[in-house]
Amino acid sequence: MENQLDMKALFSITYGMYIVSTEAEGKLNGQIANAVMQITGDPVCVTTCLNKANLTTEMIQKSGFFAVSILEQDVPMTFLGQFGFKSGRDINKFENVNFLKGMTGAPMVTDWSVSALEAKVIRTLELDTHVLFVGSVVGSKFIKEATPLTYADYHLIKKGKSPKTAPTFGFNTIK
Numbered sequence: 001m002e003n004q005l006d007m008k009a010l011f012s013i014t015y016g017m018y019i020v021s022t023e024a025e026g027k028l029n030g031q032i033a034n035a036v037m038q039i040t041g042d043p044v045c046v047t048t049c050l051n052k053a054n055l056t057t058e059m060i061q062k063s064g065f066f067a068v069s070i071l072e073q074d075v076p077m078t079f080l081g082q083f084g085f086k087s088g089r090d091i092n093k094f095e096n097v098n099f100l101k102g103m104t105g106a107p108m109v110t111d112w113s114v115s116a117l118e119a120k121v122i123r124t125l126e127l128d129t130h131v132l133f134v135g136s137v138v139g140s141k142f143i144k145e146a147t148p149l150t151y152a153d154y155h156l157i158k159k160g161k162s163p164k165t166a167p168t169f170g171f172n173t174i175k
């Protein structure tokens with residue numbers, strides 16, 4: 001049967017760029033995700049979709065909470081690479097990174113971030129490759145006036161790529 005999926009159609013969906021992070025068993029870790037959005041307003045809930053192979057996913061399943069830091073347009077590629085192309089299984093991603101802790105203990109990154117929030121997991125949905133987390137937001141902080149980085153600008157301006165673990169991996173193929 002002919003493939004009915006026009007990847008260009010899917011990549012019209014717009015996203016931001018985020019660090020999703022947590023603390024479990026005394027260790028901090030986080031990863032880049034574009035799959036983040038606010039889904040309800042009362043109570044305020046957000047969702048993120050993370051690959052089962054990622055250490056961050058495993059740690060959020062243990063801790064039951066996560067932080068989301070909204071990255072700014074000027075964030076260097078090296079910083080994105082540290083969180084988006086390396087695993088916390090191999091390096092300590094939070095060495096030399098500034099963050100705040102609220103009531104959950106998840107690190108809300110203040111470097112290169114416009115704002116950050118922390119959430120408690122209230123639902124999880126297992127998909128084939130990823131786990132969808134729904135979190136109830138228990139704290140948030142505006143950090144500075146700056147332009148948030150969009151996923152499109154990451155690709156078009158910064159000429160970035162997406163690794164296989166990103167839900168939108170296929171974007172690489174149509175650029």
Ligand SMILES: Cc1cc2nc3c(=O)[nH]c(=O)nc-3n(C[C@H](O)[C@H](O)[C@H](O)COP(=O)(O)O)c2cc1C
Pocket residue numbers: 029030031032033034035036049050051053054055056057080083084085086087088089154160161162163165166167
């Ligand atoms: C631009 C970009 C977008 C990404 N989006 C996601 C995402 O939405 N979900 C996901 O699971 N991984 C995504 N990733 C991949 C993770 O950040 C990457 O697999 C990371 O190394 C996982 O680290 P960890 O093993 O320390 O958790 C993205 C990476 C990049 C560079």
